[in-house]
Amino acid sequence: MRRRGTTARPGRRPSRTFVSLTGPAGNIGDALIRRATLEWATGTSDELVAYVGDAPDAWLAQLGLPSDAIVLRSKRSVPRWLWMILTAPARPVLVFEAGEVPLDRGNGLRELVFLAETVLVRVRRGVVVRPPRGIRAPSNPSARLHAWAARLSQVALWRDAASAAIAGGGRLAPDIGFNAGVRPGRAWDERDELVVSLRGARPHPGDAWVEAVRSLASSEGLHIRTVVQVREDEDRARELADALGGDVDPWGQTDAVTQEARLRDRYDAARLVISDRMHVLVLGALSGAVPVEAVPRPTRKIAEAFDTIGLHDITVDTSTAGADTLQGFLARTLDRKAEVDERVRAAERALGGVEDELRATIRAARA
Structure with a gap:
């Protein structure tokens, strides 16, 4: 600072x-x-x-x-x-x-x-x-x-x-x-993670969501990791890690300063960050990952804030999208890396x- x-x-x-x-x-x-x-x-x-x-x-x-x-x-x-x-x-x-x-x-x-x-x-x-x-x-x-x-x-x-x-x-x-602060993170071809962080207070995203995320990770050769950016979401992170066959990074007793540093390191290694938390997606984008809000019945908050920086259509309502449709959407977003970097720097x-x-x-x- x-x-x-x-x-x-x-x-x-x-x-x-x-x-x-x-x-x-x-x-x-x-x-x-x-x-x-x-x-x-x-x-x-x-x-x-x-x-x-x-x-x-x-x-x-x-x-x-x-x-x-x-x-x-x-x-x-x-x-x-x-x-x-x-x-x-x-x-x-x-x-x-x-x-x-x-x-x-x-x-x-x-x-x-x-x-x-x-x-x-x-x-x-x-x-x-x-x-x-x-x-x-x-x-x-x-x-x-x-x-x-x-x-x-x-x-x-x-x-x-x-x-x-x-x-x-x-x-x-x-x-x-x-x-x-924009971070260079890892080179794109060295990024090997798909990071997920969802609110614990909202409903589970459902079986089709789980299938789509797992299939996308498998097809792209990405390891799934759930992270905790808000303490109250820790149980949801564990639940999703089990469902997705990935690993969970708990917050636990770690102090907040260290936890923030650990999270930013994780985003540096991610190609895709999926969340319904605004600042999970902001930090992911600052680290060079592609941000996506993919949840049932999303609010307009995230979409509208990202519209302001010129980054449109990063939100999908998974309550009306089947597994194949959602997987296709996630796959297409990975092609937006250069656009994300440009908009975030601006x-x-x-x-x-x-x-x-x-x-x-x-x-x-x-x-």
Whole structure:
């Protein structure tokens, strides 16, 4: 991660950046996008204030939070967070966390607080940054409050067109997970694995799915391996490894930092990564594997986020596809290696450009 530091000038109060970094320690994807959010916030002010919710110390280490950051924990610290924004030196920076934003009923009060934070920062001539986000389950008043707050923000980005439409317009940008770094991985003809990672909370993909994946692996000479990127999926990974005749890489007692490194090494050796987890597919693509969402009745989240980077038709609904049809789809996707590499590199460049722009916006506000 790039670190861009600042130094307080004598005779003035230190500038201050606020960043929200909540998330479960057992989810590598959440850590991935929070770490990228932290990278955008780091170095934009003399002081960094991070709200991490109920996260444990391991979460802070996983994100690489600077040791001199002011860390606020639990909902009991929200009043202090708001007070620090209210009393911050002029032109503070507020960076919301990236990822999925639930706007279903019951989130109105939370969105009202976020709107208040946004107004406080803008009144103090500061800068509000909303990294690429996706809206889930929109309902009013939550959606209306969220849209108002987004319009008041100098940088408001959406990872899919549907979310931008719900918010009443805005700028599309790649999911911030694509900022995790493109890796060369193994040469294509040396890649010998087909990696699978599915959500444990969804139904088993079924016999036709198992037959198709096993047949594809056999015809391509690939070894099947199931991996765990979210702790709650470990039982499903074991179940699928047994059904597919492959191996499982459990998470077990491994610390999260080591687990992430192990996963990225696995993706480096894969030709194909099958998952219904967005950031399994993002990390797989960054390692040069071809990403595919092949599950029964997939949501639109993954397809829409990958559409934003120009990588279309990576999703197939296996509830309506027989084993032969699914195997044919998977086989054809393997021919998209060059396209995947091109789109992923372009996404990384686009996010680098966004970061440069937001830093320039902050510098201009403080000039």
